[in-house]
Amino acid sequence: MIEFNGVAKTYDTGQQVLHDVNLQIHQGELIVLIGPSGCGKTTTMKMINRLVTPTKGTIYIDNQDISQKDPVTLRRNIGYVIQNIGLLPHMTIEENVALVPKLKKWDADRYRRRVRDLMQMVNLDPDQYAQRYPAELSGGQQQRIGVIRAMAADPPIILMDEPFSALDPISREQLQDELVRLQETIRKTIVFVTHDIDEAIKIGNRICIMNEGRIIQFDTPEQILRHPVNEFVRGFIGENRLQLTDSYPDIADIMVKPIISGPDRGLAAAIRVMRMKKVDTLLIVDSEGRLLGKASVWDIHKHYQDENITLQDVLQPANCVVEVAQPLAEAIRLISQHKIAYLPVVDKERKLLGVITRASLVDIMAENFAEDA
Secondary structure, three states, X not given: OEEEEEEEEEOOOOOEEEEEEEEEEOOXXXXXXXXXXXXXXXXXXXXXXXXXXXXXXXXXXXXXXXXXXXXXXXXXXXXXXXXXXXXXXXOXXXXXXXXXXXXXXXXXXXXXXXXHHHHHHOOOOHHHHOOOOHHHOOHHHHHHXXXXXXXXXXXXXXXEEOOXXXXXXXXXXXXXXXXXXXXXXXXXXXXXXXXXXXXXXHHOOEEEEEEOOEEEEEEOHXXXXXXXXXXXXXXXXXXXXXXXXXXXXXXXXXXXXXXXXXXXXXXXXXXXXXXXXXXXXXXXXXXXXXXXXXXXXXXXXXXXXXXXXXXXXXXXXXXXXXXXXXXXHHHHHHHHHHOOOEEEEEOOOOEEEEEEEHHHHHHXXXXXXXXXX
């Protein structure tokens, strides 16, 4: 679909910003160009629509040398989304989105249908927003319009130059999700420039990591995370994103303090403890700390009107436990197999020592990401 063959760029000042770039982008994939400032990612993208001209080498689209194409015609067949959106303030949203279709001489019925369809795709009601002006929309809404304007003439290629970087984190995440969802439907060839590795991992089919005008690694997010080619890539993607090791801490090191009660506690008092500790279950222990069972808020609720009964009368057996000396992998297996939120930890005499929760396991699993030395 898009091919760079030995492409280089040197400016009149003598600064060389690209060095013999060879790159193939397949039809229908979303690739991300990423790297530190000045690495050449934006220059590379702008060469696709001839906003930047190579000093050396050739760029092909569908096996045709783009240097032989009229640049205006080329650009009308390539969507382009930029960071500051670039909506024309004196035009309505409909007029902004329909700009390129009008330049391509679409009839009014056709481009209006296209505008409505695209606005609905990004959850902006055309009856409510089509006749508004850009200043009447939020930043996230304007950016959505910028994205669909690039799609309006149904181009096979869309270039996106850090389109979400100026947005707040919530809007940015929403638009990333929106782009992934849209791409599953439209299957355009999208070249997306960003400086955010998390964004790249989230949206890209493949990621092209660049540095000092050269491609360092071009592969799927999975392969880059598992097999970074060198220390630059390893450092760029971050230590904590690398391969998961098989070593786990001991159960005793990660268990947390349980919320316990004696069996003689009344139900009203038990509910008060649950409310204070923000839990829905109490673990019941005897005077020596041995685990007798558990009582959930639902067990208590069924018998709450009876003032004469205690936790001893409503407790359920705690059959699923793990001994503190067992490996953590066994605790993970039990929690997964039985689909439980927590797992009591006991000693050989069944004295309750603590609990392992799903949340604590997630923390440990996340911390266990380490470099694959």
